[in-house]
Amino acid sequence: MNSTLRMWRARLRLTSALVMLAFVICHLTAHWFLLVSVDKAEPVLTVLMYPWRTRAGTAILVTAFVVHYCNALWSIYIRRSLRLNRWELTQLGLGLCIPILLMFHVVGTRIAESTLGVDAYYNTVLVGQWLHRPWLAAVQMIALLAVWVHACIGIHYWLRTKRWYPSWRPALFTYGLLLPTLALAGFISGGNQVLREADDDPDFVRMVAEDSHVTPQVAQAADQIARFGFGLTLALTLLPFGARSVRELYYRRTKPPVLSHANGRNMPILPGATVLETLRANRAGSW
Numbered sequence: 001m002n003s004t005l006r007m008w009r010a011r012l013r014l015t016s017a018l019v020m021l022a023f024v025i026c027h028l029t030a031h032w033f034l035l036v037s038v039d040k041a042e043p044v045l046t047v048l049m050y051p052w053r054t055r056a057g058t059a060i061l062v063t064a065f066v067v068h069y070c071n072a073l074w075s076i077y078i079r080r081s082l083r084l085n086r087w088e089l090t091q092l093g094l095g096l097c098i099p100i101l102l103m104f105h106v107v108g109t110r111i112a113e114s115t116l117g118v119d120a121y122y123n124t125v126l127v128g129q130w131l132h133r134p135w136l137a138a139v140q141m142i143a144l145l146a147v148w149v150h151a152c153i154g155i156h157y158w159l160r161t162k163r164w165y166p167s168w169r170p171a172l173f174t175y176g177l178l179l180p181t182l183a184l185a186g187f188i189s190g191g192n193q194v195l196r197e198a199d200d201d202p203d204f205v206r207m208v209a210e211d212s213h214v215t216p217q218v219a220q221a222a223d224q225i226a227r228f229g230f231g232l233t234l235a236l237t238l239l240p241f242g243a244r245s246v247r248e249l250y251y252r253r254t255k256p257p258v259l260s261h262a263n264g265r266n267m268p269i270l271p272g273a274t275v276l277e278t279l280r281a282n283r284a285g286s287w
Helices: 002-035 038-053 056-077 086-101 103-114 122-132 137-157 165-200 206-210 217-253 275-280
Strands: 256-259 267-268
Touching: 002 038, 002 056, 002 137, 002 165, 038 056, 038 122, 038 165, 056 086, 056 137, 086 103, 086 217, 103 122, 103 137, 103 217, 122 137, 122 165, 122 206, 137 165, 165 206, 206 256
Parallel strands: none
Antiparallel strands: 256 267
16 A cells, blocks of 8 residues: 555656646746847747646646645655755755745736736836846746756656666756756846846836736735745745654654664664664764
8 A cells, every 4th residue: 555655656746747847948948038039038938838827727737836845745754864865855955945936936927917917027027026126036046946956856867767868868968958048048138138128218117017017006915925925835844844853752752662773872763764764864873
């Protein structure tokens, strides 16, 4: 039964990851065209993001995120030791940071469109991130890199057992390097275009706000939603760590079996934990 559940969890984790990766590729590819101009990039973004803006596409994307995120939190809770390999620690750490890094962007675009009547265009986002709150541009670039590195680590460790992977690895590596590089270059180019437009036309920012239906009240409401999202995300992230502490305290009080090490230390063996996991959790010997 446990092996069946693990298999289904692995399948759901992979499927949800691939769905979100497809969304990310569409989004970043549209950013390439910002190197030409914001006006040229807007129709490309509309085409590439259309499937994700439908009800079905939105439902699939949200479901994939919830499944992937909840699976990560559950994985943290059920592990008997959090001493991870370097790549596992990097991927997990980036994954937990991504919702926080993207909170303002998601709230200011998709959630604002659905709940606050905003029409978010490239100019809307770029004005907000490069003029009103320049620090958000830096956060957005960090988020882009975090998402892409997290995805690349997962894809690499999924494909490394495939026979065809070694021959395709150089091409995939090249694509994995070019996609975020060109997307970042496009984002910076788009930001500079908006800055120039604002300098040349005093009414540019006001017109962008009017076209997008962004008012001070809407901006304030979006900030409130973002603050709520930050609090919820932080609570969910800390939940499995807190639950692990409570579980370990309970197990220790119920006098679990003890493993005696050659160095003289006695270490409690938590239910379901292997000897290796017990040694790692207690940092015994060379572990």
